[in-house]
Amino acid sequence: VSTQSTGQEEAKKQAEAKRIRDLERRANDARKQREAEDRRLKKLEQQRRAKEKEKAEAEAQAKKAREIQEKERAKAKQAEKQKQEAEAAAKAAAEKRKAEEEALKKAEAERKRKAAEAEAERKRKEAEAERKRQQALQEQMLQEQLAAEQAARNKIRQQQVLSEVDKYKALIMARIQQTLLIDEKMKNK
Secondary structure (H helix, E strand, O other), X not given: OHHHHHHHHHHHHHHHHHHHHHHHHHHHHHHHHHHHHHHHHHHHHHHHHHHHHHHHHHHHHHHHHHHHHHHHHHHHHHHHHHHHHHHHHHHHHHHHHHHHHHHXXXXXXXXXXXXXXXXXXXXXXXXXXXXXXXXXXXXXXXXXXXXXXXXXXXXXXHHHHHHHHHHHHHHHHHHHHHHOOOOHHXXXX
């Protein structure tokens, strides 16, 4: 009986030991599964964080790119504005210069016209003065010529008168000498 009982106890002990081993194995498996799950969860968390970080970085880059784009757009807009302002200023300056050149050309033309008028007036006055001088000279010469001709005529007339007087005087004297008996004394005298 005691041998049988000992055999039963041994079987019990073995069965208990097996149960304990099974429990330990199951506990060990469960722990391993938990650890594996923990690792899986940890890995998933890491992946999630990495994805979030990646997403955040991508968003930051996108934001930076948008800001750069905005800055570039603003810069381009400013450059365009400056270009338009510069073109407007250049156009205004060109128009002003053109207007100044026109005014200068007009003033120069007016000056030339006045100078030409003044020159023409001076020449006209000069010509008028010369014409009057020539006229006065001609009149003077004519007067002198008339006076000379008058003097010459007077001289001729005077000579004619004198010669007529002498002629008649001689005729009278001859007649007297013919008709009157003049004594020798008177003749000599």
